Amino acid sequence: MKYQNVLLKLDGRVATITLNRPEKLNAINDGMMRDLIKALEKVRKDYESLVVVIKGSGSSFSVGQDLSGEGTDEVMPPNPRKKTYLFDMYAQGFKNQSVWQYIFEYPKITVAQVHGYCLGMGLDLAMCCRAVICTDDSVFGDPSVRMGMASANPLWTFRIGLKKAKEMLLTGKYIDGVEAQKIGLVMKAVPAAELDNIMAVEVDSFAHSAGIGGWDQQGPFWTSWMAFMQLAGLGAARQMTTNVNVFSSIQRPHRSLIDRGGYDFCQVREEKGLKAAIEGRDAPFRKYFPEPKPKARK
Amino acid sequence: MSTILYEKKDGIGYITLNRPEELNAMNDEMLAELDALLPQVEMDLDVRVAVFRGAGKDFCAGQDLTGVKTYEVLSEPGEHLTIKKRMEAERRRNHRWEYIFNMAKPTIAQVHGHCLGTGCYLAMVCDITIAAEDAQFGDPLLRMGLLPHMPLWLYLIGLKRTREMLFTGCYIDGIEAEKIGLINKAVPRDDLEAEVENMAKGIALMNCDALAPTKDAINSVMEARGLGACWRFTNDMQLVMQQRTMLPEEYDFFAEREKHGLKAAIERRDAPFKKFCEER
Numbered sequence: 001m002k003y004q005n006v007l008l009k010l011d012g013r014v015a016t017i018t019l020n021r022p023e024k025l026n027a028i029n030d031g032m033m034r035d036l037i038k039a040l041e042k043v044r045k046d047y048e049s050l051v052v053v054i055k056g057s058g059s060s061f062s063v064g065q066d067l068s069g070e071g072t073d074e075v076m077p078p079n080p081r082k083k084t085y086l087f088d089m090y091a092q093g094f095k096n097q098s099v100w101q102y103i104f105e106y107p108k109i110t111v112a113q114v115h116g117y118c119l120g121m122g123l124d125l126a127m128c129c130r131a132v133i134c135t136d137d138s139v140f141g142d143p144s145v146r147m148g149m150a151s152a153n154p155l156w157t158f159r160i161g162l163k164k165a166k167e168m169l170l171t172g173k174y175i176d177g178v179e180a181q182k183i184g185l186v187m188k189a190v191p192a193a194e195l196d197n198i199m200a201v202e203v204d205s206f207a208h209s210a211g212i213g214g215w216d217q218q219g220p221f222w223t224s225w226m227a228f229m230q231l232a233g234l235g236a237a238r239q240m241t242t243n244v245n246v247f248s249s250i251q252r253p254h255r256s257l258i259d260r261g262g263y264d265f266c267q268v269r270e271e272k273g274l275k276a277a278i279e280g281r282d283a284p285f286r287k288y289f290p291e292p293k294p295k296a297r298k
Numbered sequence: 299m300s301t302i303l304y305e306k307k308d309g310i311g312y313i314t315l316n317r318p319e320e321l322n323a324m325n326d327e328m329l330a331e332l333d334a335l336l337p338q339v340e341m342d343l344d345v346r347v348a349v350f351r352g353a354g355k356d357f358c359a360g361q362d363l364t365g366v367k368t369y370e371v372l373s374e375p376g377e378h379l380t381i382k383k384r385m386e387a388e389r390r391r392n393h394r395w396e397y398i399f400n401m402a403k404p405t406i407a408q409v410h411g412h413c414l415g416t417g418c419y420l421a422m423v424c425d426i427t428i429a430a431e432d433a434q435f436g437d438p439l440l441r442m443g444l445l446p447h448m449p450l451w452l453y454l455i456g457l458k459r460t461r462e463m464l465f466t467g468c469y470i471d472g473i474e475a476e477k478i479g480l481i482n483k484a485v486p487r488d489d490l491e492a493e494v495e496n497m498a499k500g501i502a503l504m505n506c507d508a509l510a511p512t513k514d515a516i517n518s519v520m521e522a523r524g525l526g527a528c529w530r531f532t533n534d535m536q537l538v539m540q541q542r543t544m545l546p547e548e549y550d551f552f553a554e555r556e557k558h559g560l561k562a563a564i565e566r567r568d569a570p571f572k573k574f575c576e577e578r
Contacts, residue, residue, distance in 0.1 A: 145509065148507060149512075154522070157516060162453055163425075163427060163480075166404075167482050170509060240522055241515045241518060262505030284503050
């Protein structure tokens with residue numbers, strides 16, 4: 001099968017899916033999301049592979065949702081100015097959520113290998129993986145709130161705790177890999193030069209443990225683990241965050257108080273283009289929350 | 299208002315607990331003033347973020363234990379109240395914490411000095427807590443035979459740590475509190491104000507229609523994780539605890555207070571534990 005937006009490599013016990021829109025910093029659009037799911041489905045049926053590595057080609061893991069507004073009807077909420085029915089907003093919201101649920105509950109060991117930027121939806125993807133290993137200069141964050149949207153990802157408080165989740169999501173701030181490891185967002189942050197080696201060792205060890213007792217052992221283990229998460233409220237949490245996410249994305253600038261100092265992302269994008277809109281979104285916050293940057297590499 | 303000071307500046311609402319001589323201990327008056335003030339702060343569109351802080355040397359030492367005008371914070375053993383009355387009072391106490399936790403506006407606790415008992419609860423229900431490295435956190439309620447009734451302990455610092463803190467009543471400092479996830483950040487005492495102001499100003503850049511749903515999305519996850527039921531459950535346990543008969547050898551805080559005064563009663567409450575806790 002051919003994929004336009006991801007690369008799939010099956011290699012014995014380890015499958016590698018590479019997000020492949022490097023010129024767009026692997027921004028996630030409808031096509032990439034579909035390809036990612038297709039590739040994961042293929043790996044799921046491949047009895048050889050025990051571990052799936054998800055990584056990004058080019059300079060970053062993924063900067064998140066494609067904000068260009070083109071080819072993003074499925075990953076982004078419909079534009080509320082186009083008089084979308086509430087029904088459609090929810091349909092989109094829950095479709096997205098089912099994708100995250102699919103990845104979170106994926107029956108093989110998923111490992112995100114992160115370098116460069118890992119933001120918004122890119123971070124949602126990484127958080128759905130069972131382990132995240134990153135370079136120490138990777139940059140993590142979810143700036144949704146700066147565009148007026150509440151994050152639809154229910155995993156935040158489970159992963160890093162209530163206080164830190166609020167700090168990250170109410171400020172939209174970015175942190176580097178070292179900080180991400182400290183607060184428990186990732187399993188390990190390592191120097192960039194060692195990333196490939198350390199990944200190889202870790203993935204080999206995952207593949208080894210996945211094989212202990214036969215692959216079938218993973219089934220009951222993972223099922224009970226998922227049951228714990230359901231009992232801890234994850235299922236209901238998904239519904240509720242999706243609900244609030246829809247609420248937040250349906251507010252219209254001219255109808256709500258969003259222009260009381262709020263940043264109208266769509267308006268600026270229309271007038272000045274995507275890059276300026278993103279810059280305008282983040283610039284005012286730099287004074288208060290220093291913004292780490294990934295080191296440039298050849 | 300006398301026990302609470304309120305000041306608006308640059309889109310930030312500063313709510314200052316103001317009973318510095320009493321270590322900002324919470325009494326009926328302070329809670330009544332908080333109850334009156336908070337809905338106004340919540341509705342005020344010019345206030346993007348609310349900061350809770352304490353005047354003087356402390357954030358808040360907890361419930362006022364004098365027994366004078368403390369009906370809302372402390373149930374006295376001598377009171378012969380019906381179960382309905384006690385339940386009403388408990389529900390009101392709980393409702394207050396839940397209300398602050400769910401205010402449609404980000405809240406920051408700026409903590410220095412003592413942050414104990416209900417003072418610590420206040421810091422916990424705020425969205426973000428930034429503290430001085432030498433601030434002291436703890437919940438010594440059990441030493442008086444009262445039940446610590448804040449379910450957020452478990453969610454913030456986990457089962458093992460919660461047991462350790464509540465069973466011993468020991469205090470921890472800001473650095474330790476950051477390590478275990480009770481607070482966001484511990485900073486040197488002199489930097490505290492600037493650090494909080496920076497965080498508040500950064501958040502104040504955001505519009506309230508983005509902040510409110512974001513906070514709500516996170517809190518809704520906590521509801522799904524069972525927080526709502528936990529408020530009620532710990533609340534009811536607290537009620538049960540109030541009804542019990544004290545053991546003969548138990549430390550009777552209230553009798554001690556009657557005989558030797560408040561200060562001595564607190565000292566005697568804590569003295570036997572000094573040996574076991576590394577209090578800083």
